[in-house]
Structure formats: C-alpha cells, structure tokens
Amino acid sequence: QKEVEQDPGPLSVPEGAIVSLNCTYSNSAFQYFMWYRQYSRKGPELLMYTYSSGNKEDGRFTAQVDKSSKYISLFIRDSQPSDSATYLCAMSAVRSQGNLIFGKGTKLSVKP
Amino acid sequence: IAGITQAPTSQILAAGRRMTLRCTQDMRHNAMYWYRQDLGLGLRLIHYSNTAGTTGKGEVPDGYSVSRANTDDFPLTLASAVPSQTSVYFCASKRDILTDTQYFGPGTRLTVL
Numbered sequence: 001q002k003e004v005e006q007d008p009g010p011l012s013v014p015e016g017a018i019v020s021l022n023c024t025y026s027n028s029a030f031q032y033f034m035w036y037r038q039y040s041r042k043g044p045e046l047l048m049y050t051y052s053s054g055n056k057e058d059g060r061f062t063a064q065v066d067k068s069s070k071y072i073s074l075f076i077r078d079s080q081p082s083d084s085a086t087y088l089c090a091m092s093a094v095r096s097q098g099n100l101i102f103g104k105g106t107k108l109s110v111k112p
Numbered sequence: 113i114a115g116i117t118q119a120p121t122s123q124i125l126a127a128g129r130r131m132t133l134r135c136t137q138d139m140r141h142n143a144m145y146w147y148r149q150d151l152g153l154g155l156r157l158i159h160y161s162n163t164a165g166t167t168g169k170g171e172v173p174d175g176y177s178v179s180r181a182n183t184d185d186f187p188l189t190l191a192s193a194v195p196s197q198t199s200v201y202f203c204a205s206k207r208d209i210l211t212d213t214q215y216f217g218p219g220t221r222l223t224v225l
Contacts, residue, residue: 104153
C-alpha cells in the first residue's frame, strides 16, 4: 500500500459547482498536510497548509484533515474555469526532516 | 525576479550521454530538492540538501548525483542517461527544514532516446 493514495481523476465539473478532492494515507505519524495546485506545464504551487486535524478556509478553498480516519480533503466552492489544474496532496511527519510525501494528483477540469 | 530558475527548459538526449540540469534560487533558502514527475507515479524525490555542503538521497536516487557547493545552486547530474530517466524534473526549495512551504521551479522536460 502506498503511503498516500489520491484518485487521479480526471474530474470534470460545470462552472459554479462545489468540488471535493481527497487523499488517504497510511502513516499515522503524518502531522503536516498541504495541497498544491499545478497548472499544465508549470511547477506546483502551495495552495493550502494545515497542521494536525481540523479545517482551514481561504477564500473559496477549504482544507479538512481527519487524522482518526487518515483522510484529508480540499473543497473548492463556486469553481471557476481558472481552477482547472492538477491538485496534489502532500504530507510530512517530522518537521525537522521536512521531506514531503506527495499524492499522484487529481486532474480537475471546470467547464464554463 | 525572486524565485527558482531551471535550465534547460527541455532537452532531448541520447542514451549514454552525461547531462547536468541546473537549478538556481535567489531566495537564500537553505533546503533544496530535486523531484521527477511521471504520469501515474506523481512526484518522487530524487535527492535533497538541507543546507549548503550537505546532500541526501530521496526515494529514487539511482543514476543521479547532486552537489551543493553554495546556497543558491543545486545541480542534478545524470552520469549516463537511460530512457527510463525520461521525465519532467522539478527543483524546489524552502527557507529551512523547519518551514513547510516548498517553492517549485518551472521544470525541465527531459527525453532520453
């Protein structure tokens, strides 16, 4: 079993829809959780960062972490065509080591 | 312009040739990373450097070497390229090992024939 599992999609939604992206993981030591967005032929960029369990909201984006279920989610409200990208979850256990484990990414397409 | 630059943008290389991918950052970040990204496999860590003068192996280090002579530069060398090294290579950096935000470069698309 891979340490981090993420459905690769592709996921296609109409403009304005609520999008839910998810990752599961197996290592209970993970404490730091991130979502990166990657546009086509570009490098990933950090979108959301969460420590331990709970929710974090930033504009149209909400990140949730459920450590008891080893499950993290990214919600996008009022999705826009400009949200079309690949979304990668990433996580790490020991902050001092700092190496991230990435999911394979979910490709999202928001149709106008 | 602050950030990470990578060179070349893309390259086609004959198998057996030596190739160095360049990565430079001007943010004075201590930690730097090299990843490869392949369809269906995601981002995989090749090598990392927590600070100038030190390097470490990631998940897929075989066939690659790195050096970190100074803070800004972190070149990745393929000593004798093989077709399985065809991939998109990303360099990343962060301020230090205690921070969480990694900044990525634009990537190098490498094809080994």
